[in-house]
Amino acid sequence: MGPKSYPFIGTTLGTMFKTRPERYIYMRSLAKRYGPLYRTWMGTHPVINMTDPRHAELILSSTTHISKGVSYNFILPWLGDGLLTSQGAKWFRHRKLLTPAFHFKILESFLSVFIEKSEILVKILEEKADGKTAFNIFPYITHCTLDIITETAMGIQVNAMSKKVNSYAEAVYGICGEISNRTTKALLSYDFVFYKSGYGKRFLEYLSTLHGTTNRVIHERKSLRQKHNINQEKENVDDFGRKKRQAFLDLLIDVSKDGAVLTHEQIREEVDTFMFEGHDTTTASISWTIFLLGLHSNVQEKAYQEVKSVFQDKNTLEFADINELKYLERVLKESLRLYPSVPAIARFTSEDLKIDDYFIPKGTTVGIHIMDIHLNPKYYPEPEKFDPDRFLPENSKDRHPYAYIPFSAGPRNCIGQKFALMEEKVVLAYLLRNYKIKSTQTVDDINPTVSLILRPDKGLYKREIETTCLKCKKYNRIRIHSTDYCSYFGL
Numbered sequence: 435m436g437p438k439s440y441p442f443i444g445t446t447l448g449t450m451f452k453t454r455p456e457r458y459i460y461m462r463s464l465a466k467r468y469g470p471l472y473r474t475w476m477g478t479h480p481v482i483n484m485t486d487p488r489h490a491e492l493i494l495s496s497t498t499h500i501s502k503g504v505s506y507n508f509i510l511p512w513l514g515d516g517l518l519t520s521q522g523a524k525w526f527r528h529r530k531l532l533t534p535a536f537h538f539k540i541l542e543s544f545l546s547v548f549i550e551k552s553e554i555l556v557k558i559l560e561e562k563a564d565g566k567t568a569f570n571i572f573p574y575i576t577h578c579t580l581d582i583i584t585e586t587a588m589g590i591q592v593n594a595m596s597k598k599v600n601s602y603a604e605a606v607y608g609i610c611g612e613i614s615n616r617t618t619k620a621l622l623s624y625d626f627v628f629y630k631s632g633y634g635k636r637f638l639e640y641l642s643t644l645h646g647t648t649n650r651v652i653h654e655r656k657s658l659r660q661k662h663n664i665n666q667e668k669e670n671v672d673d674f675g676r677k678k679r680q681a682f683l684d685l686l687i688d689v690s691k692d693g694a695v696l697t698h699e700q701i702r703e704e705v706d707t708f709m710f711e712g713h714d715t716t717t718a719s720i721s722w723t724i725f726l727l728g729l730h731s732n733v734q735e736k737a738y739q740e741v742k743s744v745f746q747d748k749n750t751l752e753f754a755d756i757n758e759l760k761y762l763e764r765v766l767k768e769s770l771r772l773y774p775s776v777p778a779i780a781r782f783t784s785e786d787l788k789i790d791d792y793f794i795p796k797g798t799t800v801g802i803h804i805m806d807i808h809l810n811p812k813y814y815p816e817p818e819k820f821d822p823d824r825f826l827p828e829n830s831k832d833r834h835p836y837a838y839i840p841f842s843a844g845p846r847n848c849i850g851q852k853f854a855l856m857e858e859k860v861v862l863a864y865l866l867r868n869y870k871i872k873s874t875q876t877v878d879d880i881n882p883t884v885s886l887i888l889r890p891d892k893g894l895y896k897r898e899i900e901t902t903c904l905k906c907k908k909y910n911r912i913r914i915h916s917t918d919y920c921s922y923f924g925l
């Protein structure tokens with residue numbers, strides 16, 4: 435069952451001439467009409483779509499169907515064979531290699547960076563909050579998460595927050611849009627059409643900016659290591675001769691053995707993957723949470739009281755405090771349920787498969803609709819309602835384990851989920867401690883769009899933030915323009 439299909443373009447006629455927000459509504463309407471299991475055709479390639487956690491579990495928990503769907507091919511010129519897109523033995527080797535870079539002990543050492551960047555963000559917003567100035571908060575969050583990922587994982591400082599525009603962030607946004615166009619306009623899926631079109635030309639321009647930036651990041655880290663005579667091989671052994679844990683890029687550089695084990699290109703593919711996954715997802719999640727907090731003053735007040743009691747008289751958060759931000763964690767979880775940064779993922783079936791009464795042949799793409807799973811009324815009564823208490827242990831203990839999968843699940847789940855939740859808690863705790871947020875648009879006013887990441891279309895950030903500065907106790911109001919958002923991201 436599924437929408438009508440045509441030669442060469444498959445079922446993409448329904449999305450081909452639609453704007454991005456219209457495409458989002460259309461895709462969701464297909465899920466409602468044909469779900470929980472339905473077929474679409476991406477050009478000439480079959481796709482089985484899933485909106486039920488029971489079906490998602492069969493795919494995600496499998497160690498057989500771990501290759502990504504064909505739509506990921508459009509990301510390959512950018513992320514190459516990095517962890518997100520690689521498969522088979524290479525994926526397994528790299529996953530094993532990189533997992534220790536996200537160990538609890540490493541995360542603990544990142545806390546000071548999360549705090550420092552959050553404090554800078556608060557300071558920058560404080561300067562803008564003069565009661566009259568209009569500005570858009572989205573780029574501020576983007577620049578903050580970029581500063582965090584480059585300093586923690588890559589070991590270099592780019593100080594994105596000190597600049598107004600960041601060409602890397604703009605290029606990420608642009609390239610995601612072009613990749614999304616390829617999945618919804620079937621003719622663009624053919625390379626010979628795409629690269630001759632304006633879409634393809636823009637894609638190549640963005641690509642050159644992105645690879646230029648990540649090459650520079652690797653080069654800078656290597657120079658820094660040379661300058662400070664950092665010999666990781668020696669320094670990564672503790673007093674007892676045991677191997678110490680290393681941050682991400684140092685680990686890659688050391689393992690590479692000057693190109694003998696990992697080439698420069700292979701390192702760059704991983705850096706591209708982690709720079710993208712490590713900032714765009716968290717930006718969306720923090721921004722959607724701000725939007726929801728701004729709509730629900732009771733939730734915001736409760737979260738603020740928790741932050742206040744965790745800080746007490748201290749000026750800074752400590753590692754043990756992060757665990758105490760339990761309500762804020764529920765707020766974040768609920769926000770990721772309603773607005774999952776990654777709203778859909780896909781796998782490629784490596785063997786024939788039977789689900790319920792249906793036969794799915796080897797070589798099919800399976801689309802797992804995280805967004806629709808999260809809004810399934812069978813698992814979430816009043817699914818559109820924002821209610822962080824859904825994630826109280828007593829309210830979630832009987833829920834299907836695959837009914838909440840913002841970080842996916844199983845062997846190819848998100849490697850950075852602990853990093854993400856910790857970073858988001860810290861940034862939001864510092865924002866809540868200093869600012870009171872109010873959104874002037876409702877959920878019905880905003881237009882979510884999917885371009886790899888679930889983002890708000892132009893309208894979301896047209897809102898006001900009321901702030902009371904803790905230092906000067908002055909009450910401020912910041913208006914955030916949709917037009918700023920448009921010009922920044924070239925929408």
Ligand code: HEM
Nearest residue numbers: 517518711712715716719775776779841842848849850854
């Ligand atoms: C709110 C924040 C985040 C969300 C919602 C999120 C979500 C996801 C999802 C759904 C996947 C599965 C993708 C797929 O199957 O195609 C994934 C994979 C991945 N994520 Fe995240 N992510 C977040 C933050 C991060 C961060 C901070 C990092 C790195 C620092 C990261 C790195 C990765 C990587 C490398 C993969 C591929 C893992 C593999 O295939 O082995 N993510 N993420």
